[in-house]
Each structure stands twice: as structure tokens, then as C-alpha cells.
Amino acid sequence: MTVQQHSFSTRPDSKRIDACFARLQAEGRKGLIPYVTAGDPHPDVTVPLMHAMVEAGADIIELGIPFSDPVADGPVIELAHQRAVSQGVTLADVLVMVTEFRKKDNVTPVALMGYLNPVEIMGYDEFATRAAVAGVDALLTVDVPPEDADFLVEPMRKAGLEAIFLVSPNTADERITGITRVAGGYIYYVSIKGITGAGGLDTDAVSRRVAHVKSMTPLPVCVGFGIRDGESAAALSKTADAVIVGTALVQELASHEKPADAIAAVAAKVADMRTAMDR
Template sequence: MSRLTATFEALAKTGRKALIPFITAGDPNPEFTLPLMHAMVEAGVDVIELGVPFSDPMADGPVIQRASERALDYKMSLRRVLAIATEFRKTNQQTPVVLMGYVNPIEAMGYEDFANAAQRAEIDGVLTVDLPPEEAEECVSLLKARDIDPIFLLAPNSTDERIKKMDAAGSGYLYYVSLKGVTGAGHLNVVDVEAKLKQIKTNTRLPVAVGFGVKDAQTAKTVAGLGDGVVVGSALISKIEANLDDPERAKREIVDLLVAMRQAMDN
């Protein structure tokens, strides 16, 4: 059983939901990411989504785009992201790590080389924003052969057929993008999300994590009541951006927000 599956099953047994932070590796500098990962675990997160910086992040809003730019200023590459994950694993064998990014850096490395490197780094899942299941067969088979979960994105307009296709190709969990458009935008419409999740749940055996639009403890609590996990990204990265001259303060603010989310989700 994969670390992701084990994590979601253990949470389900106690009636709890996964808290899943997204951060961009190398933002605001390469030395910040590893201590932040460990601090987030201490704050009570269950899975970490580690963003691979990319020069043209079309699905991301301005906050995450700027995070990518800051990381790329330090020449943060896919291999360097994998090196950070490798370091994390030396002292943490429990918390699943999911790489999230775009297909271009993976193609540049080569699917097989990437799958081997991800396996060596003990990566648990790979979520490639711009690689739909129709085009992902080679990548999916290489990942699954190495016990790495391929994770797919569902959108508000995903049909039953589409959800079933993602369910068949994916493992670990499905990531439901609860707003149309780019990350960090707009406000959650709880009624819409609830209706969509009912539709998704009838078409998948996988846990469903909900992201895009989770800003504070109250939203996290609301979303936790709907799906199996809550993804928070832009709200964390905006703390980094607001404290570029004081990364330690950014870390404290991120931890405080995650602790508040964890408490709200569990109560």
C-alpha cells in the first residue's frame, strides 16, 4: 500500500480529513524549503505538495507565478527539487510528498529518468497540471511500476466519463479544482462544490482533495466537511511574499495558519 493510500485510510478511520499544503520548492530561497517542510509537519499537515518551479505556469495565479520566478532566480530545477525531497526523507518516513508541476521539466529529463529519480527520492505522487490521462499513459505506467501515485486534476466542468477516466488512470487521490480559472482566485461556492463532489464520489474509488480558494481556518473547515482533504497553497505563499526580508517570520505565520486550519478541521 502506498504512503498516500495509507495516510488517507488512517485519517478516514478516525473521521479526520487530510490537510495538504502546497509550497513552491526554492521560494524564497533554496535553503528555506526543507526547514519549512519539517515545520509544516509539526503543525499537523498530512501530505506535502511540493511545487516544481516552471517559467510558464499557466494554471497558476500571480502569487504562485511570482513564487516560481523567485525560485528560478536561484536556478531551482527539477533535480534540485528531488534533492530537497531526498533530504526530507532522511528524517521523515511518514509524510507523503507529492511533486506538483508541469510536464515540460519532466519531458526534458525524460520520463524514465524522471521516474527512476523520483523513486530514489521516495516521492509518493506526481501531479502534472498540463498532462491529461489521454497523453499520460507512458508516464503513468512508469510511475505505477515504481509505486508512485499519478494524481489528476478534476475541474467544475468534468463529466462523469472524464471522472471515470481520471479514476482509472490515477491513484493516491484526485485533486478537485473548486474554481474555474487560475489558483488563488475568487471565492468558494460551497453549494456548487458540494454538488460536484457528490457527482465525483459516485464515479471514483479514490479520496478527493479540494483546492483553490482555501484561505483561512473557516474555509478549511467548510471544505473538510465536503471532501477527503483540503489543499492550501496561495494563502501560504502570500505569507512568504509578504515577508521576503524575514523568511523566519514567514515560516511562523505559515505554521500559525496551518495550526489554526488543523484545529478547525478537527473540531
């Protein structure tokens, strides 16, 4: 199947995510999207870490909403959720962090990623309004099927937020078409079956599948799960519009006692991936 030649155009009033992919395309580059759990390892670390990752080459930031039962995540990110939850970090705190980040950076898109429960507790309309004011650009809720997401997507759209959805290796074409109708921002392609951090990444097989998904949607297609280093990031970026890395960064963050060392180590890993992707 022939891959569509996407053109991510932008206008002066374009949303941050649209503008980001239009810029990347104009520069002939692919996006790098790091994920970290908000509040891990300490609430004071998150905003400086976000800025450090942008300086190291991140194009979009995915910020995890702490949750007590992150069933789709592997042990590394699950522990990050536990550390954040144990310090009382809530969705409201995450929005405060994004507000603080926006004081210095009003360009880099921020997508929240997590589970429905915290959003439901806040209230869907309340969340959408407060998230938009804070400077959030999108939300991905891993436990909300796109076929039944109107209750969440509609208030988000009214507030100008994008709803990001997952496509997996075994998602049928008919469902991909349906996801494309309700999704915004970008499609998150899960490169492997299983939880975050799982091994067994076959970059050739993923690239073929990504090419197929791209032929079915005008949205950027970004690949996550299983990307651990510059080599895997560079390999997948040849086909994908962006690569998403989480477990490797969260693991790096947890391996340093001093916050400054942790931030520097994560930034160095992001920079290494950025360099590999730009070669």
C-alpha cells in the same frame, strides 16, 4: 445521487498516501494538504518549511516544481515560481530537497505538482526512478491530459509512484470515469474555474459537486483552489477527504523578509486550518 462510503484500507506494504488516508479515516479526521513552491523564497527554506508544516498539522505536502511559464497559476504562485527559477532551482534540486526531508520524515507523503517540461527534460524513466529513490510519492502535471498520459503514467507505475489528475467543475461524468482508471493517490478537485488564487468560492456548490465525484471513484477526493483560511477549509472538509491550500500560504511566505519569520507564519496558518477542521 448517494455518496459512496469509502473505506481507505491499508496493509503493511501500503504506499504512504494510501496509509495516510486510511489513518485519517480511522481517526475520523480529514486531510490537510499544503502547497508551496520548492526553492521559494530561498532553496534553504524549503525543507525546514516542510517539517514545520507537518508539525503544524499537514498530512500530505504538495511541492511545486519551479517552472518559467506556470500558466495555470495565479500571480501569487507565478511570482513564487519566478523567485525559485531566478535562483536556478531545477527538478533535480527538488528531488534533493525531498531526499533531505526523508532523513527525518519517512511517513508524510510528498506529491510533486507542476508542468510537464521539467520532467520531459529529465526523461520520463529517469524522473520516475530518481523520484522514487528520493522518496516522492506522486506527481500531478497540470498540462498532461489523462487520456494521453500513458507515456508518463507507465514509468511512474513501474517505479511505484502515483499519478494524480485534476477534475474540474465542468468535467463530464464520462471523463471522470476515465480519469479514475488512470489516476492514483487521490483525485484533485479544482473548486473554481480559473487559475490558482481566484476568488468566488461557493462552498455549498463545491460540496455538492465533490459528493457527486466521490460517488464515481474509490479514490479520496481532495479539494483545492480558493481555500484561504480555517473557515473555508473546515466547510469543504465536511464533504472532501482533504483540502489543499496553496496561494494563501505562498502569499504568507512572501510577506516576511526573515526566513524564520516566514516559516513560523506559514506554520501558524496551517495550524489554524487544522484546528478549524478538527472542531
